[in-house]
Amino acid sequence: MRGISLLLLGASLVSCTTAPEPTRSAKHEQQYQDLINGKVAGAAQGCLPLLPNRGNDMVVIDDQTIAFKAGAGRVYVNHLGPGCTGVGLGNALVTKQTGSSLCRGDIAQVQNLTSGITIGSCTLGDFVPYARAGG
Secondary structure, eight states: OHHHHHHHHHHHHHHTSOOOOOOOOHHHHHHHHHHHTTEEEOOOBSEEEOOTTGGGGEEEEETTEEEEEOSTTEEEEEEOOTTOTTTTSSEEEEEOOSSSEEETTOEEEEEETTTOOEEEEEEOOOEEEEEETTO
C-alpha cells in the first residue's frame, strides 16, 4: 500500500512541474528573442481576451510556440501542446472558442490554406505576458 502512495505522490509532483522551453532552431530562437527583447515575463494567465482585430497580431515562432501582440510593448506567448506541426508553412492555426477569450486547453487545428484539410491539432497552453519593465 505504501508503494502505491509513493507512486501517486511522484505522479502528482511530476504533473505540477512547469513544461520546459521548446527546443528551437537558431532562426526561430532569434525570432523569439527579438519578440521578448527588453520585456519581463509576468504571471501565466489561463485565458487571453479576444479584442477586435487581434487576429492579425498572431506571430508563429515555431510548431510549439505562438505569440499575440497586444499593443505597444506587450506580447503574450503560448506554448502549444504536441500535434500542431506545420503551423505557418502554408497552413493556418484555427481555433473555435465559445466565448470572447482563447483559453488554456482550447483545441487548435492546423489547416492547409490551399485544400482546407485539417492536418493536425493541439491544445493551447498558458498565456505568458511579456511587457516592458514598468509598463
